[in-house]
Amino acid sequence: MKNSRLGSWLTIVLGAAYFLIPLIATVEFSLRMKRGEYSLEAYRVVLTDPRFQATFGYSTLIALATIVVGVLLVVPTAYWVQLRLPRWRPVVEFVTLLPLVIPPIVLVFGFLRLYNSSSWLPLTGSARGTDVLLTLGYATLALPYMYRAVDTGLRAIDIRTLTQAAESLGASWPTILFRVILPNVRVAVLSGAFLTFAIVIGEFTIASLLNAPAFGPYLQLIGANRAYEPSALAIIAFMITWACMGLIQVVGRGANRYRAAR
Amino acid sequence: MTQQAQTSTFPAGQVPRLPGMSFAWLGIVPFMIFAVMFLIAPAAILVVGAFQDQTGAFTLENIVNLFQPSIMSAYWISIQVSTASALIGALIGFFLAYAAVSGGLPQSVRATLMTFSGVASNFAGVPLAFAFLATLGRTGLVTTLLVKYAGFNIYSTGFNLLSFWGLVITYLYFQIPLMILIITPALDGIKKDWAEAASTLGASRLEYWRYVAFPILWPSLMGTMLLLFANAFGAIATAYALTGSSLNIAPILLYAQIRGDVLHNPHLGYALAFGMIVITGLSNGLYIWLRGRSERWLR
Numbered sequence: 001m002k003n004s005r006l007g008s009w010l011t012i013v014l015g016a017a018y019f020l021i022p023l024i025a026t027v028e029f030s031l032r033m034k035r036g037e038y039s040l041e042a043y044r045v046v047l048t049d050p051r052f053q054a055t056f057g058y059s060t061l062i063a064l065a066t067i068v069v070g071v072l073l074v075v076p077t078a079y080w081v082q083l084r085l086p087r088w089r090p091v092v093e094f095v096t097l098l099p100l101v102i103p104p105i106v107l108v109f110g111f112l113r114l115y116n117s118s119s120w121l122p123l124t125g126s127a128r129g130t131d132v133l134l135t136l137g138y139a140t141l142a143l144p145y146m147y148r149a150v151d152t153g154l155r156a157i158d159i160r161t162l163t164q165a166a167e168s169l170g171a172s173w174p175t176i177l178f179r180v181i182l183p184n185v186r187v188a189v190l191s192g193a194f195l196t197f198a199i200v201i202g203e204f205t206i207a208s209l210l211n212a213p214a215f216g217p218y219l220q221l222i223g224a225n226r227a228y229e230p231s232a233l234a235i236i237a238f239m240i241t242w243a244c245m246g247l248i249q250v251v252g253r254g255a256n257r258y259r260a261a262r
Numbered sequence: 263m264t265q266q267a268q269t270s271t272f273p274a275g276q277v278p279r280l281p282g283m284s285f286a287w288l289g290i291v292p293f294m295i296f297a298v299m300f301l302i303a304p305a306a307i308l309v310v311g312a313f314q315d316q317t318g319a320f321t322l323e324n325i326v327n328l329f330q331p332s333i334m335s336a337y338w339i340s341i342q343v344s345t346a347s348a349l350i351g352a353l354i355g356f357f358l359a360y361a362a363v364s365g366g367l368p369q370s371v372r373a374t375l376m377t378f379s380g381v382a383s384n385f386a387g388v389p390l391a392f393a394f395l396a397t398l399g400r401t402g403l404v405t406t407l408l409v410k411y412a413g414f415n416i417y418s419t420g421f422n423l424l425s426f427w428g429l430v431i432t433y434l435y436f437q438i439p440l441m442i443l444i445i446t447p448a449l450d451g452i453k454k455d456w457a458e459a460a461s462t463l464g465a466s467r468l469e470y471w472r473y474v475a476f477p478i479l480w481p482s483l484m485g486t487m488l489l490l491f492a493n494a495f496g497a498i499a500t501a502y503a504l505t506g507s508s509l510n511i512a513p514i515l516l517y518a519q520i521r522g523d524v525l526h527n528p529h530l531g532y533a534l535a536f537g538m539i540v541i542t543g544l545s546n547g548l549y550i551w552l553r554g555r556s557e558r559w560l561r
Contacts, residue, residue, distance in 0.1 A: 026392065204498070
C-alpha cells in the first residue's frame, strides 16, 4: 500500500512539473526585457500600449454583451423547456451541443458567406454590424457551457411550484422570469458568465476573420513581432482565466454556505 | 426579448391548462431563430456549397478534389496531431485523476488538481503558444537551462517546437486537464465494494481491472478520447501563433483559404470545411453514444 502511495505522489509531482514549468518559464522570460536584470518592463510596455488598452477594452465589452445575449437566450429557453416542453429537450440539447461539432473556423466561414457586405443582411459591411456578428458568434461558442450551467441550476430548484406561486399572486411572465426564476439560478448564471468571459476574451479565429479590433488578433500580432511582450501577455491572460475560474468557485461556495445556513 | 412578448399574450393562468393542442412551442422560437441563423444556416450553406459547382449545379467534383495530396496531407497531419494529443492526454490525465481519486493522497491534492484543471483546460489559444515558446523555444528557459547545466541541446536532436511533436506537447496542456475533469466523476463512480467483492471471489488486482473496472470505464475512456480528439482537431489559434503557417494542418489551410482563396476555388474551400464538420461530427456523435452507455453503470 505504501508503494502505491509513493507512485501516486510521483505521478502528481511529474504532472505538476509539466504544468508549472511553462508558467515559471513564461514568468521568467517576461521579466528579462531589460538586459542583465529582472524587471517588469515588459508588463509596463504592454499595459501602456494604446492598442492593448483599445483591444482589451473592446473584447471586454464584446464579452459582456455576449454574456447578456447568452443569459437572455438561455434562461427563458431552458426554463420553458423544463416547464412546458420536456419533449423538446433532446432537440434543444442537441442544438446546444452543435458548437462542439462545428469548429469556430467553419462557423465564421459560414458567417462570411451569409452576412457579407453584398448579402441580404450585410453585417460585416459596417463596424457595428461586425460587433453584432462577433457577439452572436461568441454566444454560440458559449452556448454549450451556458446552457448546461443554467439547466443544472434550474433542475436544483422547483420551478413548477415557484411558477405557480408567482402566477397565483398575479405575476406576469416577465416578472416570473426575471424576478423569480433568474435570482434563483444566479449562481449557475454567474458560473456560465465567468466561463463565457474566459473563453471569449482572447478568442482569435472568429475575431481575426471578421477583422474585429479584438484582443485575440492583437495577441497574435504582438507574438509575431515582439520578443518579451508575448510572455507578459500570456501571464496576464493566464491570470484572467484563473480569476474567472476562481470566481466560479467563490460564487458556488457562497451559495452552498447560504443553503447550509438556511 | 421577443419571448415575453409572445408568451404574455396568453392570460397567465390559462397557459398551463391547455391539453393537447397548445402554443407552448412559441416559447422557444427566439432560441430556434438564433440557432438557425448563427449556427445551423452558416454550416448548412457551406455543406450545400461543397456540392455545387461555380454555376450552382450539383456536383461531387469538390469532394473528389479533396483527395489531392496537399489537402489530404493537411487533414492527415491534423488527424495525427489530434489523435496523438488525445491518446497521450487521455493516458496521462487518467493516471493523474486515478492518483488523486484512489491513490491515498490528501484531499487537498485532489481539490488543487481539479481547480487547476478547470483553469488549464481553458488556457488555450494564442497565450498558450507564447508560454511554450518561452519554455521550449530556441531561447526558452528549459532549452537554455539544459544547454547550460546538462550540455544538452534538444534542438540538436531534431526537436523543434514548431513541428508535429512541439504542437502535441503544447496541446497536452489543455488536453490532460480536460481528461481529468471528465474522467474524475467516472472514477468516483467505481465503487470500493466492487474491488472488495472481486478480491473476496479470488480475483487478482489485474483480473479486477480486466473483468470489472475496465469494462465499466471503457465507454467513458473512449468517449473522452473522442471529445479530446475533436477538441484538438478544430483548434487553430495555438497552432497558428506557434507555427505561423509552416505546419500545414486542416484548420490553418482553411484559414488561409478564407483569407485569400489559396486553393483558387471557393467551392473547394466549402468542401474543406465540410470535411472538417464530418470528422468532428463523427467523433462527437460517437462520444454522445458512448456516454449514454457509460451512464448505465456510473450513477
